[in-house]
Amino acid sequence: MLSRPPNDVMTAVVSLTAREAAVLRLLARGCTYVQVGDRLDVSVNTVATHVKSIYRKLEVRSARAAVWRAFELQLLSEAEV
DSSP: OOOOOOHHHHHHHOOOOHHHHHHHHHHHTTOOHHHHHHHHTOOHHHHHHHHHHHHHHHTOSSHHHHHHHHHHTTSSOGGGO
Protein backbone atom coordinates (compact mmCIF):
# COMPACT_ATOMS: atom_id res chain seq x y z
CA MET A 1 0.00 0.00 0.00
CA LEU A 2 1.29 3.45 -0.91
CA SER A 3 1.64 5.98 1.86
CA ARG A 4 1.03 9.70 1.60
CA PRO A 5 4.04 12.01 1.57
CA PRO A 6 4.58 14.12 4.70
CA ASN A 7 2.33 17.18 5.04
CA ASP A 8 5.14 19.60 4.18
CA VAL A 9 5.57 17.88 0.80
CA MET A 10 1.82 17.93 0.16
CA THR A 11 1.63 21.64 1.03
CA ALA A 12 4.08 22.39 -1.75
CA VAL A 13 1.96 20.37 -4.18
CA VAL A 14 -1.51 21.68 -3.23
CA SER A 15 -2.23 25.16 -4.47
CA LEU A 16 -5.73 26.63 -4.32
CA THR A 17 -6.74 29.70 -6.27
CA ALA A 18 -7.88 32.72 -4.24
CA ARG A 19 -11.49 31.96 -5.16
CA GLU A 20 -11.17 28.29 -4.20
CA ALA A 21 -9.67 29.33 -0.85
CA ALA A 22 -12.59 31.73 -0.29
CA VAL A 23 -15.10 28.97 -1.07
CA LEU A 24 -13.30 26.58 1.27
CA ARG A 25 -13.29 29.15 4.11
CA LEU A 26 -17.03 29.64 3.74
CA LEU A 27 -17.64 25.88 3.66
CA ALA A 28 -15.56 25.59 6.83
CA ARG A 29 -17.87 28.14 8.44
CA GLY A 30 -20.82 25.90 7.60
CA CYS A 31 -22.22 27.85 4.65
CA THR A 32 -24.33 26.07 2.05
CA TYR A 33 -23.55 26.34 -1.66
CA VAL A 34 -26.36 28.91 -1.97
CA GLN A 35 -24.90 31.00 0.86
CA VAL A 36 -21.40 30.77 -0.62
CA GLY A 37 -22.75 31.88 -3.99
CA ASP A 38 -24.60 34.81 -2.42
CA ARG A 39 -21.55 35.96 -0.45
CA LEU A 40 -19.20 35.67 -3.42
CA ASP A 41 -21.76 36.91 -5.95
CA VAL A 42 -21.53 33.81 -8.13
CA SER A 43 -24.02 31.12 -9.15
CA VAL A 44 -24.50 27.86 -7.28
CA ASN A 45 -23.13 26.08 -10.36
CA THR A 46 -19.94 28.13 -10.13
CA VAL A 47 -19.64 27.24 -6.44
CA ALA A 48 -20.07 23.56 -7.33
CA THR A 49 -17.32 23.86 -9.95
CA HIS A 50 -14.94 25.40 -7.40
CA VAL A 51 -15.83 22.71 -4.88
CA LYS A 52 -15.09 19.94 -7.40
CA SER A 53 -11.71 21.51 -8.09
CA ILE A 54 -10.99 21.78 -4.35
CA TYR A 55 -11.92 18.12 -3.83
CA ARG A 56 -9.70 17.06 -6.72
CA LYS A 57 -6.72 19.06 -5.49
CA LEU A 58 -7.11 17.89 -1.89
CA GLU A 59 -7.94 14.32 -2.96
CA VAL A 60 -11.16 14.18 -0.91
CA ARG A 61 -14.84 13.46 -1.56
CA SER A 62 -16.69 15.68 0.92
CA ALA A 63 -16.70 19.20 2.32
CA ARG A 64 -15.87 17.89 5.79
CA ALA A 65 -12.87 15.99 4.44
CA ALA A 66 -11.75 19.04 2.42
CA VAL A 67 -11.83 21.26 5.50
CA TRP A 68 -10.00 18.63 7.55
CA ARG A 69 -7.31 18.21 4.86
CA ALA A 70 -6.94 21.98 4.52
CA PHE A 71 -6.24 22.22 8.25
CA GLU A 72 -3.75 19.34 8.02
CA LEU A 73 -1.94 21.07 5.17
CA GLN A 74 -2.16 24.45 6.90
CA LEU A 75 -4.17 25.89 4.02
CA LEU A 76 -6.74 27.00 6.63
CA SER A 77 -6.23 28.21 10.17
CA GLU A 78 -8.70 28.43 13.03
CA ALA A 79 -8.49 32.24 12.80
CA GLU A 80 -9.89 32.11 9.25
CA VAL A 81 -12.88 30.04 10.26
